[in-house]
Amino acid sequence: MNNLIDELTPEEIAAGDVAITSELVPWHFPMMNDNVRNDAYEKALKAALKNGGTVLDIGSGSGLLSMMAARHGASHITTCDFVEMVAEKAKIITARNGFADKIQVINKLSTTLVPGTDFPERADILVTEIFDNGLLGEHALVAIEHARKHLLKPNAQLIPCGARVYAMCIESSEIYKNHRVETISGFDLSAFNQFSSYEYSGYHIEKSEHKALSKIASIFEFDFLKDTKDESVEITFEVTESGLCHAVVYWYELQLDKDTIISTAPYLPQLSCWKQAVQLLPKPMNLTKGETLKLVAHHDNEAIWFNRL
Missing domain, CATH: 2.70.160.11 (Hnrnp arginine n-methyltransferase1)
Known part of the structure; x- marks a missing residue:
């Protein structure tokens, strides 16, 4: 364990107990390593951001989709995750990759976010991957419908759209x-x-x-x-x-x-x-x-x- 601690920065140690293993978030690892999924999401984000815009990313995870959005020209990205240690890790990862000024990570459920209070304004684009093996088990329909009505601009683009x-x-x-x-x-x-x-x-x-x-x-x-x-x-x-x-x-x-x-x-x-x-x-x-x-x-x-x- 001492070797593991030696490899962590003080910020990373503060962001989560190093004794906590990946047992609490095992599903993230196959997703992060799924190149077909990653390439498809990046392709869609690149197309959606051809004229720029702001992005709301529901379900931060590692912050990967938010960083893709930043790479392709989003002026501001708001991302949220209700698991505190995951949200804290996303903050570390996005900052380490040079996007601290563009990506705002919030430790909340998306259905509790308020534009103008939690983040600057309604977003132009929604991106999310809160889908389980059965599609609906992570409350994707509820989150997307709420975002469409309360967190996005009229005619905002949804990724995915169906x-x-x-x-x-x-x-x-x-x-x-x-x-x-x-x-x-x-x-x-x-x-x-x-x-x-x-x-x-x-x-x-x-x-x-x-x-x-x-x-x-x-x-x-x-x-x-x-x-x-x-x-x-x-x-x-x-x-x-x-x-x-x-x-x-x-x-x-x-x-x-x-x-x-x-x-x-x-x-x-x-x-x-x-x-x-x-x-x-x-x-x-x-x-x-x-x-x-x-x-x-x-x-x-x-x-x-x-x-x-």
């Missing part, structure tokens, strides 16, 4: 056994499944044993420039392979701008920092090639989920 969600049915005894139990050593343990979450879990499904059982279905489309209401839609999956359906797996595309998309789909040449969201069925279902399976897809401001019709 998202599309896709899904398919899969067979995967491996994933199922990670979250469910049936008969073990001759004993019925299925009552223990009451403690299992019926929400989604994140998987890179190509790393798990599985079989696709259906065609890919389009589920939802979100336009972040408009208010979003809770929605339920009937989805018909065309079954392409016979098998035991354990789960619905879904993923999304982020539309950063009209020319730039990030996909969290499986089977891409390079794995995304985001995994696919897998929702297990309460009980596995036998599916036969050629038939259809009807489910109802729902979303509110926090999650997407599926039920039998």
Whole structure:
């Protein structure tokens, strides 16, 4: 530990207990190292800033997106993160990279920010990456809608400006056994499944044993420039392979701008920092090639989920 402390500046030691490990913020590291994601966001920011402007970055993390915005000509960037030690580290990183005069880091939720009090004025551009494996789990819809109404100028550009969600049915005894139990050593343990979450879990499904059982279905489309209401839609999956359906797996595309998309789909040449969201069925279902399976897809401001019709 002494060697670690020797490598830190006094400011870094003051900004956080060096005994705190990355356990509190593990998701940041895959994101920071995702070059496909980074390049796409930088491309969109460069295009948005061709005539300059001010930027609001919701979810500071390391400050990477804010520094990209500064590099491409933003006159002022306000970024916020509600995790204190993350916000403090973003201040150190942005200052170390020479942007202390351009990037203002605030340790608050974006929904508590007040233009003219917390930062100079409403911003011309919003950039954010507060999306989890299931798209909505980090309250992205709430934050974006609030920003559009209270933190941005009229006709501000949003990065991303929308998202599309896709899904398919899969067979995967491996994933199922990670979250469910049936008969073990001759004993019925299925009552223990009451403690299992019926929400989604994140998987890179190509790393798990599985079989696709259906065609890919389009589920939802979100336009972040408009208010979003809770929605339920009937989805018909065309079954392409016979098998035991354990789960619905879904993923999304982020539309950063009209020319730039990030996909969290499986089977891409390079794995995304985001995994696919897998929702297990309460009980596995036998599916036969050629038939259809009807489910109802729902979303509110926090999650997407599926039920039998």
